[in-house]
Amino acid sequence: MYFEWKDPFIRKIQPDEMWLYRNPRTESYVPLIALYPSMYGFAALVFVTYFFHTRDLTDFKCAWLGISLAGTLNGVITQSIKIAVGRPRPDFFWRCFPDGVMNEDMLCSGDHHSIMEGRKSFPSGHSSVAFASLGFISLYLFGKLNVFNERGRGQAWRLVVSVVPLLAATMVAISRTCDYHHHWQDVVVGSVIGLIEGYLCYRQYFPSLDSRYCYLAYASDAMYPNPSRKTTSKPEASGIEVNPENEMLVDTAEKDNKWT
Template sequence: MRKNIVVNLICEVALRLFLFAVFLITETLTPFHRIIHPEEMWLYKNPRSERDTVPTWHMFVSDIGDHCVPPRPSQPRPDYFYRCFPDGVVTEDMQCTGDPGSIMEGRKSFPSGHSSFAFAGLGFTTFYLGGKLHCFTSRGRGKGWRLCATLLPVYIAAMIALSRACDYRHHWQDVVAGSLIGLTVAYTSYRQHYPSLSDQDCHKPYPKTKLSTTQERKLSNPAFKLDV
């Protein structure tokens, strides 16, 4: 038993180290260079915002998923024009004159990392609260405060996602895709540990070890006694 626990722990640590290595490698890859035609340049002439509504320092975790397909097939960010030409003057050869790092980041618009991160973390919190409060079972269904408490985290996630469009950091398609990725990860992770939200025992996590028939009968019937 103890040996299995140690092996599982080693596997989990190795997986996390592998994912972190993937993040480091893909972060340095050159993103896909999409040709921008003159008639669509208006899509990328939005003003640059010096500060994000939601800070970016904690976003490296979600980037592992967002960077997993190298090179990233992405259109430029809405503020790409002023990343490429900070003074607003286009050169004859259409070569960017801005900061190379900022230009590279300007080509990483799809999907939105903030949106995927927000819906992954806060989406999981919503599923967790929904199970603990029995919002979708006969025990808690129809009680407004339970539903409001359950939906609050995902509402905050939606506001974070919308802020990325308001800051001209992403197109709406990027935000929608990132949100769906995060929500899918959240639900998949939740179901690894808890039953469906409509299950009567949705507040209880799955047992870590398989119970014997006798143990299952004892748990389901407190009056059950084993004759020895």
């Protein structure tokens, strides 16, 4: 919130480059008032559906912790870069000179808040938050449906279902160039930032997608051996298998994914 209301760096604009910023002003095709409810409403649908199917409260908590961490981290990083860079938006000319008359000194005559917002083009906040949140949901679905391990390979419907959030994030990002609120470079960099943040936050709570146990949260009891079980034999002989990725022990009686 601090960076949201802070004025950005005032980058020098040369008169001969103003053509880059002379696109018409339009309303956002995907306003924030619609973007956030849609993203987190979809997240709630996915997380709640999985919870009612498995009754796994630990996984439910980890899912919300992960996506909220991704959103918070994205807000700090994206807004910090916006303030530091101060790149004008494609419609900056009309924000600066609403009457369409540009003076030689390049002194803006428009509304101060609109002008400052017009200097926060890089990177695209819509793109980064869409890929951070919807990308996290795709990763969550990849894991729950075992898309990238031996249990789910060869079943195309799992892949198709899991990439739907990524497609939605892509359309949000593209819309930012269609309404002239961002340059294509802003959208590309914002999308990459969001994807990285979504992946990092997902891996804080869930294993690698190619793991046999990718559908389990790290905090899940099923990721660890039963403390009451006493055995001196090897894990394989006692019905417990070793997770090759992180050497955790997984009880074979609990390892089946109820989602599939």
